[in-house]
Amino acid sequence: MLKKISTIPFTDTAEQAAKLDAVIAECTGDVSQLMHVMQEAQNIYGYLPFEVQQKIADGMNVPMEKVYGVATFYAQFALSPKGKYSISVCLGTACYVKGAQEILDELSAQLGIEAEECTEDGKFSLTACRCIGACGLAPVITVNEDVYGKITAADVAGILAKYQD
Amino acid sequence: MYRSHVLVCGGTGCTSSNSQKIIDTMEAELKAKGLENEVQVIRTGCFGLCALGPIMIVYPEGCFYSEVKVEDVPEIVEEHLLKGRMVKRLLYDETVTETEVKGLNDTNFYKTQQRVALKNCGVINPEDINEYIAYDGYQALAKCVTELTPEQVIQIVKDSGLRGRGGGGFPTGLKWSFTAANKADQKYVVCNADEGDPGAFMDRSVLEGDPHCIIEAMAICGYATGATEGYVYVRAEYPIAVARLQIAINQAKKLGLLGKDIFGSGFDFDLHIKLGAGAFVCGEETALMTSIEGNRGEPRPRPPYPAVKGLFGKPTTENNVETFANIPAIIRNGAEWFSSMGTEKSKGTKVFALGGKIKNTGLVEIPMGTTLRDIIYEIGGGIPGGKKFKAAQTGGPSGGCIPASLIDTPIDYDNLTAIGCMMGSGGLIVMDEDNCMVDIAKFFLDFTVDESCGKCTPCRVGTKRLLEMLDKITEGKATLEDLDKLEDLCNYIKENSLCGLGQTAPNPVLATLKFFREEYIAHVVDKKCPAGVCKSLLSFSIEADKCKGCTLCARKCPVGAISGAVKEAHTIDTSKCIKCGVCMDSCKFKAIIKK
Numbered sequence: 058m059l060k061k062i063s064t065i066p067f068t069d070t071a072e073q074a075a076k077l078d079a080v081i082a083e084c085t086g087d088v089s090q091l092m093h094v095m096q097e098a099q100n101i102y103g104y105l106p107f108e109v110q111q112k113i114a115d116g117m118n119v120p121m122e123k124v125y126g127v128a129t130f131y132a133q134f135a136l137s138p139k140g141k142y143s144i145s146v147c148l149g150t151a152c153y154v155k156g157a158q159e160i161l162d163e164l165s166a167q168l169g170i171e172a173e174e175c176t177e178d179g180k181f182s183l184t185a186c187r188c189i190g191a192c193g194l195a196p197v198i199t200v201n202e203d204v205y206g207k208i209t210a211a212d213v214a215g216i217l218a219k220y221q222d
Numbered sequence: 223m224y225r226s227h228v229l230v231c232g233g234t235g236c237t238s239s240n241s242q243k244i245i246d247t248m249e250a251e252l253k254a255k256g257l258e259n260e261v262q263v264i265r266t267g268c269f270g271l272c273a274l275g276p277i278m279i280v281y282p283e284g285c286f287y288s289e290v291k292v293e294d295v296p297e298i299v300e301e302h303l304l305k306g307r308m309v310k311r312l313l314y315d316e317t318v319t320e321t322e323v324k325g326l327n328d329t330n331f332y333k334t335q336q337r338v339a340l341k342n343c344g345v346i347n348p349e350d351i352n353e354y355i356a357y358d359g360y361q362a363l364a365k366c367v368t369e370l371t372p373e374q375v376i377q378i379v380k381d382s383g384l385r386g387r388g389g390g391g392f393p394t395g396l397k398w399s400f401t402a403a404n405k406a407d408q409k410y411v412v413c414n415a416d417e418g419d420p421g422a423f424m425d426r427s428v429l430e431g432d433p434h435c436i437i438e439a440m441a442i443c444g445y446a447t448g449a450t451e452g453y454v455y456v457r458a459e460y461p462i463a464v465a466r467l468q469i470a471i472n473q474a475k476k477l478g479l480l481g482k483d484i485f486g487s488g489f490d491f492d493l494h495i496k497l498g499a500g501a502f503v504c505g506e507e508t509a510l511m512t513s514i515e516g517n518r519g520e521p522r523p524r525p526p527y528p529a530v531k532g533l534f535g536k537p538t539t540e541n542n543v544e545t546f547a548n549i550p551a552i553i554r555n556g557a558e559w560f561s562s563m564g565t566e567k568s569k570g571t572k573v574f575a576l577g578g579k580i581k582n583t584g585l586v587e588i589p590m591g592t593t594l595r596d597i598i599y600e601i602g603g604g605i606p607g608g609k610k611f612k613a614a615q616t617g618g619p620s621g622g623c624i625p626a627s628l629i630d631t632p633i634d635y636d637n638l639t640a641i642g643c644m645m646g647s648g649g650l651i652v653m654d655e656d657n658c659m660v661d662i663a664k665f666f667l668d669f670t671v672d673e674s675c676g677k678c679t680p681c682r683v684g685t686k687r688l689l690e691m692l693d694k695i696t697e698g699k700a701t702l703e704d705l706d707k708l709e710d711l712c713n714y715i716k717e718n719s720l721c722g723l724g725q726t727a728p729n730p731v732l733a734t735l736k737f738f739r740e741e742y743i744a745h746v747v748d749k750k751c752p753a754g755v756c757k758s759l760l761s762f763s764i765e766a767d768k769c770k771g772c773t774l775c776a777r778k779c780p781v782g783a784i785s786g787a788v789k790e791a792h793t794i795d796t797s798k799c800i801k802c803g804v805c806m807d808s809c810k811f812k813a814i815i816k817k
Contacts, residue, residue: 089534091516092499096458123517130518130675132500133458149420150615150651151577153665187500187669189459190423192577193235193272193584204238211807 063137081116140182149188233268267431339547343431362553381557383569388542400529419618422649425543439546502673521721564590568634617646620726622733658755681724768813
């Protein structure tokens with residue numbers, strides 16, 4: 058899948074930079090830790106902008122091409138920031154046969170964005186994800202840490218209404 | 223000593239429906255009533271019956287409360303735990319009869335199950351190593367390193383007939399013997415917990431419910447093959463599993479069950495966790511090893527096989543979680559015990575994740591050779607809503623489907639392969655008459671196109687072309703000739719792809735073509751989708767005799783395709799209709815039909 062690359066200018070705080078430096082320092086010299094460093098970096102920044110990838114490449118002493126290659130290979134790594142509320146619609150088989158596509162379409166219509174996009178105000182982002190393993194609750198969506206199971210397209214408006222702040 | 227034990231499911235399914243809050247509330251309520259030293263609350267792994275979560279079992283009675291809500295907790299504490307009266311309205315209805323409350327093992331869902339890999343799931347507290355030890359835990363490892371030679375261990379595994387549970391079905395003992403035969407300064411054991419099959423969650427449940435059995439099995443494998451280090455490669459999407467596994471590893475290290483000189487035998491074994499990052503191809507063993515090494519998880523050509531040159535270029539044994547979960551029981555109970563279960567060539571049990579259009583969604587473990595009919599109608603409780611069973615999909619994006627006509631097939635590796643299907647990791651998705659098989663094939667192709675790593679052309683380009691052909695079919699633009707081309711391309715991709723992902727990617731198309739060709743033909747020739755799924759082929763219309771002229775649909779239609787006077791039958795202008803279905807959802811008289 059092609060990843061959407063953010064055009065939003067990158068900013069970071071001294072605290073974030075220090076955290077990333079510490080993670081890199083712990084793993085320098087061990088290339089097998091590259092994914093671990095990138096996962097930590099994503100925890101710190103919420104996504105992996107080019108600036109962060111470059112810093113990891115320099116710190117781990119690997120070419121930028123390798124970091125970018127890994128970042129685009131794995132679904133977990135995001136190249137653009139998530140919204141304040143990140144909505145994931147499970148499109149695993151169990152959810153799909155129970156109508157998950159309709160729920161994704163409804164969310165997409167109500168938020169005015171496609172999957173893998175973020176609303177302009179930065180409030181909601183929408184992802185279609187693969188099985189989260191809660192097949193007993195199919196179809197399932199998650200909003201940040203909250204899980205909503207056994208929902209229908211008609212429930213979408215009510216769920217979004219809970220995240221208006 | 224506690225007089226009562228309350229077991230609450232802490233698997234992902236039940237945690238998603240708030241079981242942690244139920245535990246917290248229960249503990250607070252017990253404290254308020256002064257019962258905290260009489261009643262113990264334990265968070266366990268998955269009980270299996272996910273459809274009815276959150277699940278709670280109270281011992282010694284063994285009564286099974288289902289769909290428990292946080293608000294129900296005070297009543298359970300007050301009535302059951304304080305006054306000794308079960309809360310009947312919360313009991314799983316199958317356990318309640320006129321005269322008595324039945325045990326869990328007498329219900330249809332559980333009675334035919336035989337739990338080997340899931341033995342401790344939903345029984346012990348997975349975060350307490352002592353509970354695992356109390357249930358015979360680490361006995362098998364002790365027996366191996368103190369009484370058996372590595373060759374004897376491998377022989378037991380070979381004799382048991384255990385085959386790889388990740389999908390391939392390769393004999394596990396044989397795999398171990400290959401690695402054992404290679405001399406090297408360092409060897410590895412890898413546990414594949416990158417459960418990428420959508421709809422399969424048995425590996426996660428084992429890691430969440432019984433992490434120590436995986437640690438024990440990996441150490442046994444290390445002893446048998448001469449490896450001193452192991453990696454568990456687990457999906458980052460499984461946070462609960464990762465956390466419990468880490469706790470378990472720490473506890474095992476503390477007790478000396480991992481580390482140097484285990485049981486004073488001179489055998490050393492250490493274990494690490496590696497987090498995956500969401501790439502289906504990493505379920506392929508060589509791709510997984512490439513990923514552990516910190517690279518894009520692309521597969522490597524074989525040979526050399528991992529037993530010769532695997533992780534970091536060293537001999538490596540890789541097995542799936544469920545395969546490992548069987549090992550301690552095999553060592554404890556013997557090869558004969560294990561091979562007494564199952565069919566001639568598929569021994570033991572298999573865990574299936576039941577999902578889709580079935581009443582009892584959840585995890586079941588049954589002897590190999592159980593028929594699909596028993597799984598769906600006896601254990602699974604049948605299809606909800608009185609709908610007709612159409613097919614069961616197994617093996618995820620690499621598998622095929624079993625049509626209703628073959629519902630009496632005993633499920634094992636060889637029978638499934640014979641009908642062009644595959645066991646896969648054990649996801650079993652049930653589909654009813656409302657599911658379109660062409661659409662399902664397209665769904666899986668969409669998945670493999672996304673997940674193809676791009677290294678080899680047949681898979682990278684071939685799957686994309688397949689998807690385009692399926693798109694054409696579902697849009698009603700294909701010809702019969704395209705069906706032949708579709709089949710040819712499928713066979714070409716199967717034969718020429720580098721790894722298992724590409725070699726199996728056409729399976730969903732081939733299987734549906736084989737069993738549901740008439741449905742493909744309906745799309746191609748009649749330009750109809752019999753199940754009413756493929757939007758381009760649907761048209762909406764209003765049945766004049768049912769329409770009351772309430773105007774609701776005309777007001778809801780986003781493109782103004784519906785017209786008609788008040789209290790008179792309306793009509794849909796199909797040239798304007800975008801087939802969104804809003805009219806159908808809003809009509810109170812069921813006057814709108816799609817076909």
